Amino acid sequence: MKGSAAEVAPAEEPQPARPQVVLVGNPNAGKTTLYNALSGSRARVGNYPGITVDVRAARANFGDVVADLLDLPGTYSLAARSAEEEVAVRVTLGHGGEAPAAAIVVVDATALTRSLYLALELLETGLPLVIALNMMDEVEASGATIDSAALERDLGVPVVAIAASKKRGLSALREAVERTLSEPSRPASPELAYDEATQGDVESVARAVTEVWPEEGASTRRSQAWARWALLSLGGDELTDIPARLREVTAEVRERAEVSGRDLEDALIAPRYAFLDAITERALTRGLPRKSRTDRLDSVLLHPAWGLGAFLLVMLVVFQALFSWASPAMDAIGEGIGATQSALQAWLPPGVLTDLLTQGIVGGVGNVLVFVPQIALLFLFVGFLEDSGYLARVAFVIDRLMRSVGLHGRAFVPLLSGFACAVPAVMATRTIESRKDRLLTMMALPLMSCSARLPVYVLLISTVFVANRAVLGPISLGSLILFGIYGFSTLASLTAAAVMRRTVLKGERPPLVMELPPYRWPQLGNLLRAVGARVRSFLVDAGTIILAMSVVLWALLSFPKDHALEARFEAQRADVSAAQAPSPERTRALAALDADEAGAQLRASAAGHFGRLIEPALKPLGFDWRVGVGLIGAFAAREVFVSTMGTVFGIADADETSAPLRQTLTRARREDGSLLFTPLSGISLMVFFVFACQCMSTLAIVRRESGSWRWPALLFTYMTGLAYLFSLLVFQIGRALGYS
Amino acid sequence: MSRRSRPLAFLLKVNITNDVKSTRTLSALPPGQKAVVQRVGGPRALRRRLMEMGLLPGTEIEVIRAAPMRDPIELSLRGYRLSIRLAEAAQVTLAPPVELSSTVATDDHALEQAA
Structure with missing residues (x-):
């Protein structure tokens, strides 16, 4: 346990001896709300070295004392298993670094005994504590009372009743922390009867x-x-x-x-609960039992029939939001980037540096920013579901199904989000407790067919099939094939999870022991802060990698420039300009020359050479080097395959619905004269896209969330391997059966 | 009850002893019924987790409901709600009932298990 607590603290200026106060507590105890209330707007997310666990730190005033307040991941006990719990333990106990001056233990007063367990463990270590008895408003509403003075006597540390969401009791809490900080003394050891x-x-x-x-x-x-x-x-x-x-x-x-x-x-845990039962007995007066709001809601939301309906409805809304509500913002970002590129191009002198700036860097920034709307939306939903208490119910409802492939119930939302985009989906795996479960989900979900694959499927289906031919009443051939692809990709993803659970991520499956917290209204401020933190962390940690990769990819597709080629096209353009008066035909002829030149330059580029280099490997799949170049371009984002194919075949501004591109592709022939895009090679290529990890952003975000390059390397290898294998099987078996 | 405990017996290759028929486990406790925990078995990580969450010998526990697909189940203990899978619930042995109200239910239960 080498990492020190000091590394987590904001480190802009040399630190004067500012005391460190850590905020610990069970998940769902209202720790985040209290943290936000105590720290004002000065919160900042730090990343614990080595593992991707966010520890937030901010300056906070406790009376006259200014302290660094650290918000630690929620945990039920100090017995750490997961990375989150380990961080909580390390920092709280200050091992290997400076011990904190004090800890505020946030206790959920509605589950008093269980929440006090963590406080008791901390008390045993001798760390000065202040216990914040949170959710007192709910306790009162239920008709119960808690005698905090009695608890204070029994535990020997200050106990302050608060309601963080209503900002009640905060000044008393601040005072108690100030007293603890200014008169440091070890609390008395609790008398526990270990045998x-x-x-x-x-x-x-x-x-x-x-x-x-x-x-x-x-x-x-x-x-x-x-x-x-x-x-x-x-x-x-x-x-x-x-x-x-x-x-x-x-x-x-x-x-x-x-x-x-x-x-x-039993010998270590039972005496603690015996002690806690005794002190709770003295302090807590229970109200009359009655049906709570949570009970009433759950009798519908977890009902055998209605419960599934509600679940499907909620998931449908999340899915719809990711799929369509984000598109206006994504389109606007795309347009903004396009406008910036043309403005810069008009303003700067033509040349390599201008191209680097506009196409490489501004284009790369666009590749990063385009993810922000989906990330923000997904985390808004996930935050709402989590804070309201429904996310735990999602896991409760769907665990039975997910478990059959070795996934945790909490993996459902990330997997579903994978249909929209793997990048926010990978980020959403953080709601899963154990690291192994999280990695498993991360490794399986990029196989879900994301929305960037859709343009590729649409282009290929419309190229090699009569997509709108009706096959089953109103259902067209195209939509049937598309449906098949989505079903196939889901199956592939779940199978991959099941296989990895038995191989690379083998191990005892962590048991499902999950609190179902009472339903509570999420706090808008908390939600927005969480969304802001996620977006920032994406931009800083993954965005920089994506930007760098974008520039490299752009260079591969643009260099080396063939100057002889440039001169030849320049001469042809001059000929056309000289021979014709300005007319629509002349403009068209010039545009055609530009498109041809772009195609020729791409062929001469490093990517073009690489495409030819890998052609022997692609031939058995039914592809040629031009498809290879498309695959390299698609690494920026899968939908770029479409525009790269446009460039390779000399079609300007192609998208997946453009007829000229489709017609050109339909007529394209291999060197031996056979048609390049047949139904068989089209299916082979679609199968390739189902499996292949043609997405540097996914690799970047997996690097960020797993904390090492090992996992993205494995992801890339296994997905590309599967893609190759399945395309090969499709094409070769198809050929053997006599299809072309 | 029996339809629940049977598939479980096959899932849990370990820790099923001969006396499984005579002891009650949490997985067989029907929704709406309370019982007292006698023993928490199973792998160490599970036992520690359950006990640290306050589910230990002597704790009174009530089954609230099963999930729509019958598994996991929702429990009420120490004033809060906890969900665990049936496989894990099968590791929790319940104390023989002493209260009058639950005796009847247990007799039913014993009959079903014997059948």
Whole structure:
């Protein structure tokens, strides 16, 4: 556990000794709302080094004391398994770095005993605490009362009743934190009744803790807290940076306990709950049992029949939003980029630098910005679903289906979003708790046919088939093929998940133990901040990679320039201009020359050469080098395949519905004189697009979310491998059966 | 109940012992019924997680409902709602009922299991 808490703190100026206050609590306890209320608008997202877990930090005032407030990922206990929980533990316990001056534990007062468990674990470590008893408005509304003074007496730390969403109790909380910060003292140790044998185990491990982390051995209380943590957390975990010696000793002690028939989980956890049950008993007066709003909503939303209907309706809205509501903004971005490019081209002298700026850089910026509307919309929806409590129900409803392919119920929304675009969908995997589940979802969802593949399918279907021929009543051949492709891609994605669950991401499937929080109205401010943070993190972390790749790709498609070719076309243009008076025909002839030149230049470019180089590999799939160039161009974004084919075949401004491009493609022949685009090679190419990872943005975002290049490399390899294999099978089997 | 517990017996190759017929597990508790947890079994990660979430021996628990596709199930314990899969619920052994109200239900249950 090397990373230090200090790295997370904003580091623009040399830090004076500003105390650090961490905000910890269960998921759904209202931690984010409290963080936003305490920090004002100065929040900032930091990324914890090495793993992609966001830790937000901001300056906050507690009376006269200015402190750095850190918002940690929600966790139910300190026994860390996932990356999020590990971050929470590292920073809270300040291991390897500076320990925080104090922690605010946000406790969901509607689930008092369970939420206090985390507070108790922290109390055992000796960290100065303030307990914020949140959701007190809901407790009161249910007719219950909580005696916070009694809790304060029993726990020995300040307990402040608040309602963060209503900004109630915040000044009392600030005062309590200020007192804790200005008179630092260790809270009294809670008196927990661990049995003698367990205490012996804890002491054995505590000795190893002191050995490997001398600074933690300074106090017995702290080394024993670490020892209990190790006994519960180590073994079968995903934790990094744990000294081997500590692992060994912990494993030995656990084995000893097992042999003598002692249950360490029970022995360590039960005394804590016994203590908490006793203090809750004294502090909590329950109201009369009655049907809550959540119960009434759930009797519909989780109803065997209505529940599925509601689920489908909600998912339909999300899907529709991603698919169509984002397009006006995406079109506007495209137009804006186009306008900027032409303005710059008109204003700057022609030349390589101007081309680099307009086509390379401005075009690349467009490639990045075009994702923003979908990302913003998706996270608005995901945030709403999450904060309202429905996202947990989505997982509850669909888990049975998802589990059959080894995915978590929470993978459903990301997978569905994959139909629109893999980039926001990969970002949405963050709502999945375990890293393994998240990686699995990330690796499988790019196979869902995204909206960028649609123009390619449309072009190919209309080129090689009579797309509007009716086959089944009103259903046309084209839509039937398209439907087949979508079904096929979904099947491919789910199969890939099932296979990877058994191979590269093998391991014990994490159990589903998921809280179904009460329904609550999401706070608009929280939603917008979350959307802003996601968009910013996309622009900074993935956007820069996408931009760089765009420029490289542009260079590959534009260089080297063939100057002899340029001169020849210049001469032809001069001839045309000289021979004809200005007329529509002359303009057309000049435009045709421009398109021919673009095609010739592309053929002479690095990408053109590369296309020819890989042609022998593409031939068995039914493609030639021109398709190869298209595939290289499509790496910028799949729909670019269409315009690249337009350039290769000398058609200006082609899109998937343009008749000239379709006609040219229909007539295009291979070198041996056979037709290039037949139904068979068309299907082969569509199959290639179903599987191939023709998208640098997906690779960039997977790099960002997985934290290493290993996963995007694997993604690219397996998808391209499958694409090649299936195209080969389609074309060769088709040929063997006598299709052309 | 029995239609639920049977597919489970086949899913759980481990931890199914001979006495499975005589003990009640959480997976067999019908919606609307309460019971007290006697033992939490299963893999270590699951046991720790359940216990840390407050589901441990002695805890009173009620099954609220099953998901539309029958699995997972929703539980009420310690004033909050938790969902777990049936496979995991099968690892939770329930204490023999002592309250009068649930005795009748348990007799039914025993009959069904015997059948």
